[in-house]
Amino acid sequence: MTDLFADSEPRRIGLGPGAVLLRGFANDKAEHLLEALQNVIAVAPFRNFVTPGGHTMSVAMSNCGNAGWVSDRSGYRYDRRDPSTQVPWPAMPDVFTDVARRAAAEAGFDGFAPDACLINRYEPGTRLTLHQDRNERNFGAPIVSVSLGLPAKFLFGGLTRTDKVLRLMLEHGDVAVWGGPSRLAFHGVDVLKDGVHPATGRCRINLTFREAL
Numbered sequence: 001m002t003d004l005f006a007d008s009e010p011r012r013i014g015l016g017p018g019a020v021l022l023r024g025f026a027n028d029k030a031e032h033l034l035e036a037l038q039n040v041i042a043v044a045p046f047r048n049f050v051t052p053g054g055h056t057m058s059v060a061m062s063n064c065g066n067a068g069w070v071s072d073r074s075g076y077r078y079d080r081r082d083p084s085t086q087v088p089w090p091a092m093p094d095v096f097t098d099v100a101r102r103a104a105a106e107a108g109f110d111g112f113a114p115d116a117c118l119i120n121r122y123e124p125g126t127r128l129t130l131h132q133d134r135n136e137r138n139f140g141a142p143i144v145s146v147s148l149g150l151p152a153k154f155l156f157g158g159l160t161r162t163d164k165v166l167r168l169m170l171e172h173g174d175v176a177v178w179g180g181p182s183r184l185a186f187h188g189v190d191v192l193k194d195g196v197h198p199a200t201g202r203c204r205i206n207l208t209f210r211e212a213l
């Protein structure tokens, strides 16, 4: 019997200390994730936050869970409510929590209990500049990210802004776990190339799960 995948790329790729990429981990749940996402977005639509510096972010964002990441002229923070309506963020769908917990466990982080999911929508031409995620309460917990739709070039740096940056493509169904010393690494997403994906159309969706509160 010929094994078509015998020499293919590994499904599990170590990216750094505590950082693991699980290629295609969410493939079989992608449709279910996107269906649940529609219900979240119906209550808390995508919007472009303004940074403390006064720039409007090109990536459109929403949240679900007990807390959501928000930004305005006064700073970045987690808030239990959507600032545009003052209504609590929609609950995290079970399929979201399930994928995040299983991926974290696969990477060696048992008991991951995300209370916040930031939802990023990239359209062609949008990008996320190099940054650290440091608004969460507990840096001991990892961040789990799920990529859906169009592929993007992800930039993974070190603990200082000027460290050399690893570039890799994140594709539909890929899940990455960022824990341990990699939890505070600089990272970003290069300008999204135009395209159409059967699952999402002309965009990329990224879910990031956090223990924020």
Ligand code: MD3
Binding pocket: 118, 120, 128, 133, 143, 145, 176, 178, 182, 183, 184, 185, 186, 187, 188, 189, 206, 208
């Ligand atoms: C490495 N999102 O929402 S996900 C973010 O693709 C964010 O939308 C990107 O950066 C996106 O803050 C990247 C991968 C990721 C997320 C968090 C990390 C990588 C990380 C935190 C620490 C180190």
Ligand code: FE
Binding pocket: 131, 132, 133, 187
């Ligand atoms: Fe980030």
